Amino acid sequence: MKRRDFVTALGIGAGAAALSACGKKESEDCAQQGIGEQAASKDVIHWKMVTTWPKNFPGLGTAPERFAKNVAKMSNGRLQIKVHGAGELVPALEAFSAVSAGTAQIGHGAAYYWKGKEPAAQFFAAVPFGLNAQEMNSWIHYGGGQQLWDEAYEQFNLKPFAGGNTGVQMAGWFRKKINSLEDLKGLKMRIPGLGGEVLKKLGGVPVNIPGGELFTALQTGTIDATEWVGPYNDLAFGLYKAAKYYYYPGWHEPGTTLEVIINKKALQELPEDLQAIVEQAIRASNQDMLDEYTARNNQALNTLVNEHKVELLKLPEDVLKQLHAVSNEVVQEVANTSEMTKKVYDSFTKFAEQSRAYHMISEQAFYETRTL
């Protein structure tokens, strides 16, 4: 039911929409305001949000919870979004299909999970040697990225949004040192996505293991190495107890962008003010996650290095150069998949070129100057 129809049906104008301020949970408030629960709860819109993270997983999972709380506050309780952890309503990797079909109205995950449905999706999550957080946000919101993302998801009845960012991730935890390209040969490493394909081309063996099983796999030597996120999440997983060497930089995920997807019909059926509330809350939440990761990563790195005596190492320059060259090949192959991937690739690489040039004299030059 569209808002206007609803309003007309009740014949009391826009005011009707706000009665829903008193949802089920707010019955006490409503009682104080003299509104019966039954009448009040009538117009509350309930959305289900499916996520690809365990409920309240630090950073990735807490962001959708905060977003839902903000929407409830901003809408005066008229839009209630219930957040479901992975597997609660649908398995993690079925979130996309669930929102596309309308089983859930909204989802939180990362676009590279959906490369099987639309290969172009990968450009909206993480591209090896691609864009960092600031650049991803700028490309999406002011560089034409959003329009292409909309177009790519059109066939699925989904409207996508940037829904958080981890910043540059870490290259990962290794049980043995990486001194040369030779050391990548036969290396069994948990590294999904494009990064994994790059490793494979260099003779490594990328494997995909769910987060929950990572620690044991690494500790028992089932795998030789794993990437995960960054110091904050890695410390929480205790990975430093399973591998000695912590490598940087996260060449494969330089500014991993999380994603909110909304079923288009569900979005369009919201009154316009609630649409605006949802969109602005996503935008705010997008920045909030990066702010949190930046602060918590600072602290966690401190703990890892000073308390847990982690050996922090930079990947050798020739290894990084080779990873970069092979990454370009892998990304080019994705670009050649379809007209859509080609279009997204062109927009992305054009933006990346300008951005690299500008950031060399701004952000990069400042970082370098500060540490002279």
Added chain:
Amino acid sequence: MKRRDFVTALGIGAGAAALSACGKKESEDCAQQGIGEQAASKDVIHWKMVTTWPKNFPGLGTAPERFAKNVAKMSNGRLQIKVHGAGELVPALEAFSAVSAGTAQIGHGAAYYWKGKEPAAQFFAAVPFGLNAQEMNSWIHYGGGQQLWDEAYEQFNLKPFAGGNTGVQMAGWFRKKINSLEDLKGLKMRIPGLGGEVLKKLGGVPVNIPGGELFTALQTGTIDATEWVGPYNDLAFGLYKAAKYYYYPGWHEPGTTLEVIINKKALQELPEDLQAIVEQAIRASNQDMLDEYTARNNQALNTLVNEHKVELLKLPEDVLKQLHAVSNEVVQEVANTSEMTKKVYDSFTKFAEQSRAYHMISEQAFYETRTL
């Protein structure tokens, strides 16, 4: 009048608040919904927003306009914010006092403008060799910065928010080359704030000239150099026609944070949902400005270098090192001003130390790796 009182007075519950969906501008919509304009416009809250920028000034001035539009949409017209350019209601640098006194309910500017009222304010705008945009946002939102900012503005009845960011600025436009520290001696440069104090300690002559007079001052040689913002704003001002050398990096303003200030009483008098709407819209707008600057700076640098053949130069390493050393002295002097400045300085520098360490192996390492 508080929302609850208002609601009680009308005796019709939360629904009343939303009648205001039909503001004066929405009379057509309201007519369709069968609500008379007079009744409908009753509950619209009108706020005046004073800014320190000319009306619709690119980036800095367009951000508050977008913010006001978003608030109107999200509140279904219940909160109408009219944006006033500098000088329209009060002169630019009286925005702080106007919002403090309640003449206007909200303001947009930058905290370093208010150092005469509260020296600690400078830490919330730009600190030479301090934090970049990502770090400022993280310090403010997850590093204790916001609490200190609140405390610093408490006495003025103001609630401050991060309200945009320009990213790393440029060092500025120079009519002659800077080859050594000698070249700073006697240099007449428009560079306000802490950057100016640093220049002065190194024998330069900092002057303060309003933006509108910059081009002529530089072209006629009244000044030898000027900093302004970055490629996007600098290109629009045509500064490349008045000076030949464009220096980087913007050591003096590495992540200039803009500011929204709200009169505390006005904020508290809003219904809770409108408070949440205003706060989230500011947060979204904070990121939006950086996204825009990043994209437009990319493009503008391209134009400056390729079309206007601007000579892009990096300040010599020994000059940067000396600027850094003197900046530390100047910032330390600010810290010694009061208990408040000391507290903010301690929080800021502790965060900056951790952040420098973390970003050396993440953002900085990635930038360097990408350009190997």
